[in-house]
Amino acid sequence: MNNKIGIGLLGLGTVGTGVANIVKSPDGRHPLVSKIELTRIAVRDIERSRDIELDQSILTDDPFEVVKDPNVQIVVEAIGGIEPAKSLILLAISLGKSVVTANKAVIARHGKEISEAANNAGVYVLIEAAVGGGIPIIEPLKQSLGGNRIRKITGIINGTTNYILSQMAKEDANYQDVLKEAQNLGYAEANPTADVDGHDAADKISILSGLAFGGSIDREGISTKGISTLESIEINYARQLGYEIKLLAIAENLSINATTAIKSIPLGLRVEPTFVPKEHPLSVVNGVNNAILIEGDPIGEVMFYGPGAGAGATASAVVADILNIGGIMLMQKEDKTLDPLLSSNSWRDCFLANAREIEHKNYVRLITVDTPGVIGKIGNVFGKNNVSIQSIVQFDSSHAGAEIIVITHKVSKGQIEDSLSEIEHLEEVIQIAAHLSCL
Incomplete structure (x- = not known):
């Protein structure tokens, strides 16, 4: 030849x-x-x-x-x-x-x-x-960033879900309508499960984690949540509170001392819809584009952005x-x-750390009876579980009850789950309508 x-x-x-x-x-x-x-x-x-x-x-x-x-x-x-x-x-x-x-x-x-x-x-x-x-990310992790200690990877790595969320926010449309539009445009498959339920993103963050942190990943153990149950009301509230909602794939080194040359390290991996502050660079990644933010030592933060498919x-x-x-x-x-x-x-x-030990901020929307003292009771439960509240706001009441929005500071998943389990049983609480992660 x-x-x-x-x-x-x-x-x-x-x-x-x-x-x-x-x-x-x-x-x-x-x-x-x-x-x-x-x-x-x-x-x-x-x-x-x-x-x-x-x-x-x-x-x-x-x-x-x-x-x-x-x-x-x-x-x-x-x-x-x-x-x-x-x-x-x-x-x-x-x-x-x-x-x-x-x-x-x-x-x-x-x-x-x-x-x-x-x-x-x-x-x-x-x-x-x-x-x-088309984003060069594998080779940079193996070569260009090889001298860094990688601390965290945060990525929008599924174009289908990013398009759907972008259109829901832009057009104030519901999930099913935008999904159908994405299918008509060829951005979503006839069976979109792998994309909208987060499995595609979980595959990809597994690969990136293996390269960044040096060891193979238990793909099936990655905590995965998609966007198929996300309501447009959450996107509207996110906007009012200064956030955009993105399906993020996140991997971080949870070892206490990242500089130690240890042979086994705990990793926090998750894929889930996440509240992203509007000043965060990932908040403006829209449509079918992908973006991957790498945090390393000594480089700091670098972001790779571009077309994620096609x-x-x-x-x-x-x-x-x-x-x-x-x-x-x-x-x-x-x-x-x-x-x-x-x-x-x-x-x-x-190895994957216990999911209850992974820390992040939280958005919680509660539907409650419109009665004096309900915010105090909710706050007491959070306080008992050492959950620090960044903000708590009550929106206008309706026939369905009052809506209370809580943004917490960074706490463990176990702390927030224990708190919500108790709050769910308060007689004043009608429903925990939504619980999402925040950056």
Whole structure:
């Protein structure tokens, strides 16, 4: 194949087509792009008409045939899902081939197994496109920020939910109407569960945490709450109180002394709708855009912002990974040593802290009987549980009762849960209508 790098592309959907378009039009791009050659492509239907011109002889409906092709040097997995993606990735590794994937689901759940297999085989598995679409975040965590102690990651990393929340706030619309609009525009899937229930964001924060903190993450243990039950009234109250509501994925190092070279650290991970102060940089991230805020020592805070999905954005990240591997292959033909900045390996054990120990501010909306002393009783319960109140406001009463809004200072989840359990049983309290986190 002369000096070309043979690419085996698994899938020719949105991402795969985007990759093929870049590879087939190298002019004006980095010179390494011209060294990439599409050798084999796996598709579901070979006879289907496509918007891109391809040599039909390189198409097959058998993805395993692509992986096994001796002329394929890098396998690009763009089919998604767990299987057969996982099996195809592991097969490629066993055959000594590096892999590029945008598959956050398989990496979040099987990343440790895959990275160990890759390290043992002396090949790379690069995943820039798995989080944040076109935003470069994986490589900066592995390289540019490598000299930092990462303290916290806070991200808007699901474009579908961010679009829905942005439109609900902008148009004063309800969730179901905006979801339907997002589906009509192609921003939301016909079955939007993975997005709106927070699972997609949980996959992504799991991956980012593993890179930032140095150990594999128990994906299924991440506390996850989506936006499907969020009422527009909360968004209206948020605005009145100086906040925007965003679905945030948060990961933070909860160890007391972050400078200690300990081998096992507690991490606080969660995905949930969160009150974000209007002066916070994440509050102005709207539409389908993503943004990831990294807090580290000594860098302080840096934010990565941009399109979180789409053919162009995701394909950009995929091709960047191909170039990283291809450059090494072309420049170090005989050198089998892995570049430690590109390879990944766990260097300590991480564990999820007890969710009740994670601290954050809280927004609570209570519906109560409109009677003197009710705010005092609520305050007494919070005080007994050492929950410090930042503000407590009663809004106009209605036939349903009085509405009381409480914003707390930062307290543990256990403290707020214990308080709300007691408050729920006060005879003056009709309902705890909402409880959300605040930054």
